[in-house]
Amino acid sequence: MLKIENVNVDLGKFSLREVNFRVNSGEYFVLLGMSGAGKSVLLQVIGGLIRSESGSITLDGREISREKVQGRGVGLVFQDSALFPHMSVYNNIAYPLRSKGYGRAEIRGRVKRLAEVTNVAHLLGRFPANLSGGEKQRVALARAMALKPRCLLLDEPISSLDVQLRRDMRLLLRNINSQGQTIVHVTHDYEEAALLADRIGVIENGTVVQTGTPGEVFLHPASEFVANFAGIRNFFEGKLIGSGSSLKQFVVRDKKISVLTAEPAGKGYITLRAEDITLSGNRTDSSAANSFYGTVVSVDPAGLGVEVTVDAGIKLCALVSRESAAGMGISRGSAIWASFKATAVKYIPG
Numbered sequence: 001m002l003k004i005e006n007v008n009v010d011l012g013k014f015s016l017r018e019v020n021f022r023v024n025s026g027e028y029f030v031l032l033g034m035s036g037a038g039k040s041v042l043l044q045v046i047g048g049l050i051r052s053e054s055g056s057i058t059l060d061g062r063e064i065s066r067e068k069v070q071g072r073g074v075g076l077v078f079q080d081s082a083l084f085p086h087m088s089v090y091n092n093i094a095y096p097l098r099s100k101g102y103g104r105a106e107i108r109g110r111v112k113r114l115a116e117v118t119n120v121a122h123l124l125g126r127f128p129a130n131l132s133g134g135e136k137q138r139v140a141l142a143r144a145m146a147l148k149p150r151c152l153l154l155d156e157p158i159s160s161l162d163v164q165l166r167r168d169m170r171l172l173l174r175n176i177n178s179q180g181q182t183i184v185h186v187t188h189d190y191e192e193a194a195l196l197a198d199r200i201g202v203i204e205n206g207t208v209v210q211t212g213t214p215g216e217v218f219l220h221p222a223s224e225f226v227a228n229f230a231g232i233r234n235f236f237e238g239k240l241i242g243s244g245s246s247l248k249q250f251v252v253r254d255k256k257i258s259v260l261t262a263e264p265a266g267k268g269y270i271t272l273r274a275e276d277i278t279l280s281g282n283r284t285d286s287s288a289a290n291s292f293y294g295t296v297v298s299v300d301p302a303g304l305g306v307e308v309t310v311d312a313g314i315k316l317c318a319l320v321s322r323e324s325a326a327g328m329g330i331s332r333g334s335a336i337w338a339s340f341k342a343t344a345v346k347y348i349p350g
Contacts, residue, residue, distance in 0.1 A: 001025050002046070002151050002182065007055035007065075009045055016042060016206045019055070023151070023184055023199075028177045031186045032217075033203035034229060042203065043153050046184065047076045059150055075144030079156040081136040083128040089115075089139050090124040096146045110206040114142040118172065134165035138172065145173040145181075152176075154185040158192060169197060190230050194218065194271055194348055202226050214348060215269055216222035233307065233317035240347060241267050246291075247342060255313050258289035258342040267350040276344035277318035279308060280337050281328055288339040292316065296334040299325065306330075310338045 002023040009016040016038050023029040033039045044050045046057060048069035057065040064072045081094050093114055097107045115121040118138040118270060128136060137157055143153060154173075158166045173196060177183050187193055193200050194214045201211040210222040216236045221227035236257075242248035249256045250270050259270060282292055294312030301307075305321040308330055316338045320330075330336065 001058075001060060002029075002184065003056075003058045004046070005058075007042075007045060007052045007057065009041065009050060009052050013043065014038065014041070014206065016045065016052075017248055019206075019208050021201045021208050021211050023182060025060070025182055026177075026180045028174070028185065028196055028198045029285070030197035030200050031184065031203055031208075032188070032190060032193045032200050032229075034188055037203045038206040039188075039203055040155050041206075043076070043155050043184065043186050046151075047074050047153050048072050049076075064096060073150040074153055074312075075147065075149035076149075077137070077140045077144045077155065077157050079160060081128075081133075081140040083135070083136055083143075084138060085128050087127070088124065089126050089128075089131070092128070092139055092234040093124075093142045093146055099148065105328065110146060115143055117145075118142040118175070132165075134161050134169060137161065137169060141176075151182045151184060154183060156186055156188075157279075159187065159189065166192075190218075190232055191271060191346070194232065194269070194347045195237070195346060202229065204229075213350075215350070218269075232271055233274045234270075234277075234317075236270050236314065237268075237350075238270070239267050247349045250347065252314050257345060259345040259347050260342045261347040263347055263349050269318070269350060271346045271348070272316075272317045272340060272344060274307060274317045274319035275304075277338050277340045279310070279317055279318050279320055279324075279328065279330065280339070282338070285339050286339065287341060290340040290345075291337055291339040293335070296330055296332055296336055299330060299332060308336075310336055334342060344347075 004021050006018055008021040031039045045052050052065055056063055059073055090111055093111045094107050115124055118141050120138050158169050197214055199213055200217045201208045204225050210217055210226050215237050218230050218232050236252045237301050238250055238252040240248055240250050246262055248259055250259050292312035294310040296308055297311045298309040299306055305319055306325050308318045310316045
């Protein structure tokens with residue numbers, strides 16, 4: 001277990017104040033916050049790159065807040081991967097092992113295993129200049145895991161990747177975590193947090209203001225800041241049913257929502273972006289697997305249009321343009337259909 005207690009850091013114009021949270025062994029913990037909130041600073045404090053003025057950091061019962069970076073038992077992956085440009089992929093992964101005096105045979109075996117786990121075995125002879133962004137991040141991940149860290153610290157490891165590479169990296173990280181690796185992952189992306197985290201810590205102005213499961217944080221925000229920052233307008237807790245086919249049903253109270261997922265049946269959550277919901281006055285024939293009839297309960301201005309909340313037994317929030325809302329005559333009390341595709345629904349195991 002990683003335990004952060006009353007940690008304070010003063011960096012002049014910015015400070016961390018009375019930071020407290022814990023990460024259970026084998027847990028995927030996401031630190032979620034806006035740019036400048038202190039996420040990366042806190043990660044570097046845990047990793048030993050920045051010293052705290054007060055408080056304690058314990059890892060598996062051992063106080064590490066005054067230990068050197070190399071003695072903390074953590075691995076750190078930066079957003080820009082920070083690979084050694086003059087070293088091959090093999091030598092980048094082998095570097096921490098050589099620095100600890102491991103023999104050639106053990107280094108060779110461990111590098112091979114790590115390269116297979118992170119899907120870079122075919123890249124061992126290449127240099128960083130000839131790698132894509134996703135390949136660099138996987139190599140950095142392999143290097144950080146070389147010394148079998150008790151806790152893996154990830155600083156925005158996915159944010160610079162394109163959509164497909166982000167999906168691949170999420171799958172890889174979940175697989176690594178499923179093998180028992182404790183992970184602390186920093187991000188500003190609430191969808192990324194919802195898709196990956198066992199638990200989430202929300203950080204605001206240098207202080208962790210709420211921790212909990214995705215359901216606890218997104219369904220029951222502890223403050224207006226958390227509610228506004230999370231920004232997830234459609235987040236539901238329920239139960240996934242069905243087997244075999246990837247098209248399954250997610251049950252929220254008495255409503256069934258079609259979702260595409262390979263995950264097994266069980267309790268969990270779904271998220272749905274407001275912009276993925278289509279509103280219409282009549283039920284339309286389309287590829288949308290989900291259509292719900294309801295009543296408009298609110299119409300609120302939003303940066304890119306208006307947010308329309310529809311009560312269809314569950315409350316669905318849709319983002320539409322002002323022109324579309326005016327054209328359909330949408331107002332409070334209007335009867336309307338809300339539709340969305342099964343592919344737009346993101347399922348998160350509970």
